[in-house]
Amino acid sequence: MSKTVSLITENYNKYNPDSIDEYINIGGFTGLKNALNMSSDEVINIAKASKVMGRGGAAYPLGRKWEQARSVPGDNKVVICNADEGEPCTFKDRSMLENDPFRLIEGMAIAGYTVGAQNGYLYIREEYRHLQPKMKNAIKQAKEKGYLGNNILGTDFNYDIHVYSGAGAYVCGEGSALIESIEGKSGRPRIKPPFIKQCGLNQLPTCVNNVETLAIGTALLTHGAEKYLSYGTAECPGTKVISIAGNVNKPGVYEIPFGLTLREIIYDIAGGVPGNKKITLFQLGGASGKIGPPSLLDTPYAYDDLHKVGLVIGSGAILVIDENMSVLEFLKSIQEFFCHESCGKCTPCREGNKQIAHILDRLLAGTQKDTDISTLIRLAKLMSQASFCGLGETAQSALLNAIRYFPEEFGLQ
Ligand SMILES: Cc1cc2nc3c(=O)[nH]c(=O)nc-3n(C[C@H](O)[C@H](O)[C@H](O)COP(=O)(O)O)c2cc1C
Ligand code: SF4
Structure with missing residues (x-):
């Protein structure tokens, strides 16, 4: 059905x-x-x-x-x-x-x-x-x-x-x-x-x-x-129009009742991952949204349930990234987007985005300095607190969740 x-x-x-x-x-x-x-x-x-x-x-x-x-x-x-x-x-x-x-x-x-x-x-x-x-x-x-x-x-x-x-x-x-x-x-x-x-x-x-x-x-x-x-759950009633893309067999726009799990959305609606590859991560709500690991796929797609595990609905986008891309590579692509889109009006966003991009480059090349991870975390938090508008405040949402859910990528575990 x-x-x-x-x-x-x-x-x-x-x-x-x-x-x-x-x-x-x-x-x-x-x-x-x-x-x-x-x-x-x-x-x-x-x-x-x-x-x-x-x-x-x-x-x-x-x-x-x-x-x-x-x-x-x-x-x-x-x-x-x-x-x-x-x-x-x-x-x-x-x-x-x-x-x-x-x-x-x-x-x-x-x-x-x-x-x-x-x-x-x-x-x-x-x-x-x-x-x-x-x-x-x-x-x-x-x-x-x-x-x-x-x-x-x-x-x-x-x-x-x-x-x-x-x-x-x-x-x-x-x-x-x-x-x-x-x-x-x-x-x-x-x-x-x-x-x-x-x-x-x-x-x-x-x-x-x-x-x-x-x-x-x-x-x-x-x-x-x-x-x-009459749709959705008692806590989160109604329906949501979502757009799902990335490594799924049937990318597209779907209307769903709130409360389906992410797994149902990705596998039953969007047809799963091509070649049955493993999922590295998914991102909800666009580039400014949060990323999550496959262990969270049974979370219901509803405001409170997602919030409890540090995720958001945001713009209604669901992006699936398979094992062909690493977490750091994904973060770098997000970072390029924000470096390009920062309007330059305020220092935390204009400079913070660039500095984070440099650190991600070094992490990907294996040439990071001892202080890079602590600087990365400090900059990401500072941007979310001190930026002038929502762009800078949320540009590091994916990075902060990556540190939470993929600490090994940053040598933190
Ligand atoms: C950088 C940035 C980009 C945004 N882009 C959009 C957008 O493309 N479409 C949109 O509806 N809201 C966008 N928003 C949110 C809007 O500022 C606003 O909250 C929204 O349009 C209000 O509509 P709603 O109350 O129906 O959600 C953006 C916010 C920020 C900070
Ligand atoms: S946070 Fe907003 S105002 Fe500041 S540089 Fe970024 S886009 Fe411009």
Whole structure:
């Protein structure tokens, strides 16, 4: 029996994603209609009851975010859909843009109504620029049918959606850097406070949500919280759209109920490792996510269970690395990514990433100095505590878990 489910991805391959009529024929925009018949408090209560955590990586509760955004004073607010999807191995948001663009438009409108926004901005990563015409077409059709624009569905709700792409920097997925990028500036994070919920895009109160989070919003308002809560476990209800890649037979995007074990996901859903090779490690949540050893494969894929063993869901990526690659080689590849993507604004991240890369080079070449391991650990901890933004704070997540789970690689055992 299939272990995958279909709630957030329920419309994939069910309609022509370029046709709003086909979307409406399969029940599209029911969620928005339901939302507009409720108060924003009622919508927020549905989001809270569902216990949905934001899918952008930080796992911030959706109901709380919408409630805070709604309560910020201001009659001109903004919703941003974060489709930057820059985490390596993460491609589940792309699948939503490709297969069900109207669900996202609907989710953005529901979010706009709930928080009291007049404008939504869809920020699509540069590498997905080819999806801009598809999204613009969906927005145009939604306007023609009265699901966007003025007096939506005969109410006094006015809401429009604008599409933007950046220049292709990972850090632009961070909310304030993303806003700088839309404003036409260099995509670097802003100092906080002020927080973007109070002073974001063009100094307006701004609510940033991930693609999948907004797509869940559509499901919640279409089917009710109960349906979402019927999946997963008591502690971690619902479903998750994951992208799995690396050394697996069937890489791809899958929707799963929370609570399956990593082993079930890797072997039963993604078809196991080619050639039945052994797994060296897996990484959850993209390059900024944590790595784990094969001994943790029976951990349930759920927020608390993963947290207990030092893992995270993060972006929803699952990367499997087989015995052909060593832990140190893997860490070096991650390190190259962060050296390239550090925006250079703060010293811990700009210099720390480079120094760690040098030490990893020496470890791989067997030419390390006596002090290298202690320096490595000190730098990694310092970066996670002193960096200016989440990029530097999480760049060493894999390294710190490697020291915990593979101490022999560093001569620590
Ligand atoms: C360096 C960095 C990159 C990020 N990239 C993304 C991204 O590509 N997509 C995304 O949704 N969130 C990304 N985030 C998280 C966002 O800042 C933000 O928390 C998220 O979009 C909020 O949406 P959510 O509440 O629906 O999870 C990134 C954060 C950091 C620090
Ligand atoms: S942590 Fe890195 S990406 Fe973030 S501001 Fe500092 S240098 Fe830039």
